[in-house]
Amino acid sequence: MTQTLDVGEGFSQLDSSPAKDAPASTTQAGAKLGTFAITFGIAFALLYTVYERLNWPLFTYHPVLSVVDFGRQPAGVGPPMFWYGWIALAAISALVVAGVATIVPARWLRQATVFCCALAALWPVALAGLRIFIVGWATFDADFLNSAWVAAIPGFIGAAVITYYFPARLADRLWTSWLLIVPIVGLVVLGSSLLQPWFLR
């Protein structure tokens, strides 16, 4: 038992000594760097998944012609390539989000992360729900409801409610875990979109 305690104390001394010795500005810069890197990782994975699903590339590359067009362009001569455009747009957006994250209070950032992740899950669910309602349940011409912007309303409300009731301590504890949860869920979403065109063909 004594041995374990000694080792534990040794670790805590090792961990705390650089922080004690380092000037406050260095520690603060390190914390900001961490906030930037972690937020970038979460935002990039989330936004890349969204941009790929909505097919919003920053630019389209036409490999046969070696031509780059702004935004999404249809196939001309040969196949269009959107992958570079999704990455570029996701990287730029995530850089902005990560930059903003370094200037907002930590508690807000944790809550905002919960809100964004909940919104990313609820928005498509709301859209799918609306489409099911239009086809199977509506007794009036409900085509105007078949819109991503209409689905945004229940999505935003649901995400706001979840964020409000989400315990702050859990949001704090979960924050770095989003770094793995978001890419894995993103890959599940992106992978499932490949099932029909390629794997179940």
Next chain:
Amino acid sequence: MNIIFSIIREDTFWKILLFIHFLLAVGLLAAVTLQAVAVLMPARQVAGGFIDRSPVPAASYAALVAIVYVFQALMGAWIYIKYRTYVRIPMEQLRHFWTVGSFELKEHVVTMGMGLLPAYWYFWRQPLSAEHDNVRRWVTVFLALSVWYAFIVGHVANDFRGVGS
């Protein structure tokens, strides 16, 4: 590009590029696998209050892994142009749908890994923070798995139409 193609044949150029991509992939695979094994195997504690060192000094090559990963992704993105026109179209025509689908997923897997690189590099900065032990471990494992997946799928695509096929 035209200057290069006046010296060597176009398909030879792409094959050289693909071979360099393969060699770097082997290096990256080795580095990130060793690192993943090191983080999954906890350091042994021996009598006398000393902590035995991990078999691999994992932190020392985190920067190398990050740099090679980015370089490989850029190189893969370059070769992807040739893949899209010269490999994928006949792949679809010959109904190799699983190979095409796996390669599509590879793009996403590698991209997700790239997004994690700044955090990965941050978690491996010295002195290692005990607070981030768990997330450091799993981010490293995620990167290792992404490199393995990319390597295997890339190899299958190469066997369809690439170096030595």
